[in-house]
Amino acid sequence: MSLQKKLCCLTPGRVTLATLREIYHGTVTLSLDPQAIDAVEKAQQTVEAIVKHGDVVYGINTGFGKLAQTTIANDHLAELQRNLVLSHSVGLGKPLPDDVVRVVMASKIISLARGHSGVRMRVIDSLLRLFNAGVMPVIPEKGSVGASGDLAPLAHLSLMLLGEGNVRINGEEVPATAGLKMAGVEPLVLGPKEGLALLNGTQVSTALALRGLFEGEKVFGAGLVAGALSLEAIKGSVKPFDARIHEARGQTGQIDVAAAVRVLLEDSEIVDSHQHCGRVQDPYSIRCVPQVMGACLDNLRHAARVLQIEANAASDNPLVFSDTGEVISGGNFHAEPVAFAADIIALAVAEIGAISERRLALLLDTGLSGLPPFLVKEGGINSGFMIAQVTAAALASENKSLAHPGSVDSLPTSANQEDHVSMATYAARRLGDMCFNTAAVVGIEAMAAAQGIEFSRPLRSSPLMEEVFSGVRQRVAFLDKDRLLAPDIESMRQWGASGELPAVITQLFPSTSA
Incomplete structure (x- = not known):
């Protein structure tokens, strides 16, 4: 029914x-x-x-x-x-x-x-x-x-x-x-x-760009949650998320992301356990999450404003103005605003995957993370997450090529009557592949970070992050020895694309708050 x-x-x-x-x-x-x-x-x-x-x-x-x-x-x-x-x-x-x-x-x-x-x-x-x-x-x-x-x-x-x-x-x-x-x-x-x-x-370009926005929001949220998991797995510091740091800069997305991470990690036993450890600074992929993900959020928010306007627009030509009885030719069909919006979504989606892949590499490097090499016991006979990171690197690198702006390309058509075009449709269409790739990257990171957190047991994470951890474990089991990981990676890609996230994250989405 x-x-x-x-x-x-x-x-x-x-x-x-x-x-x-x-x-x-x-x-x-x-x-x-x-x-x-x-x-x-x-x-x-x-x-x-x-x-x-x-x-x-x-x-x-x-x-x-x-x-x-x-x-x-x-x-x-x-x-x-x-x-x-x-x-x-x-x-x-x-x-x-x-x-x-x-x-x-x-x-x-x-x-x-x-x-x-x-x-x-x-x-x-x-x-x-x-x-x-x-x-x-x-x-x-x-x-x-x-x-x-x-x-x-x-x-x-x-x-x-x-x-x-x-x-x-x-x-x-x-x-x-x-x-x-x-x-x-x-x-x-x-x-x-x-x-x-x-x-x-511009309805097709706009619809494709809106798909990129809606799917991009979800991989943004999953990337933010995966980053919080990784911070806990390596026993990273929460001091760089202090509100005063971000208010001193004043970038809205950065302020909002830092606040969301503070909520995610509130009352974490793992965080509390190493407040006075000797580590001075974490790598940028952990410490600069608010700066990087905040900039991505700002991009998504700007694109959202443009696309909402365009979805409501009269982008026909010529346009009829019945109050004066005029029909006037113009150029509202030119989808340059959509192309620009799609391009900045692409930059955000690529960067979400890029910083996620770097955190994944950090988790696997025992010299930086303090965790077992490649997050598995009996390394050598077991390779653990070694090649899962290769998959993530391949996808993140593919997105770097796909992120090349579509809007800077133009070929004249219609015997040079239409001599500059936006390429908005391609710019928006490639976002589907990019979101697919990034969902997989952040899914692999979350799977690896959950594995890393297991090595801190019996310490518990925060209540919110324990819910996230349980959601990951419902999809993939702890990796005690090598097994076929492709089904797990696909399951976690689906998690990355699902939007199954705490409300403190989803309320940041432009399509939720607009």
């Missing part, structure tokens, strides 16, 4: 990150704020009046891109819009997953409902009904340069409305006609500008 989903009312321009996260996770059905209908209808009436009066306006009765100077007769306008969708459906590669497609569809609904696109309410209603019926368009992941919008992937979304192409229902790919029938939606004959309004926009 499926769970009853919560009904979420979309108010264009005011949809929160928390709502977008619910859409991403598939826990809601959607409706549209009735107050948006008037603006949609007025914009459509403006387009209708332009056609009736015979005015020549780009996107309504002209060709597109380099062919914008070609005027199209009224009796060919429906064919013009249909041909636009068909000719632009040139994507390739694996289909985008349903969680991303849900955000694409919702963001397109929001954008059209801003009342600047000139589409009929029927177009928006069709998208809503298909979304709520679980009918997801098959959208290939490759083929967009992020300007003029996500043309190819959004064309594949639009095919569904015409009864063309394929859709997914409960993971099964079927013809679009079957999906329309299931949702009770008739295939659309597109009106003036409707095809262009559906294709223009």
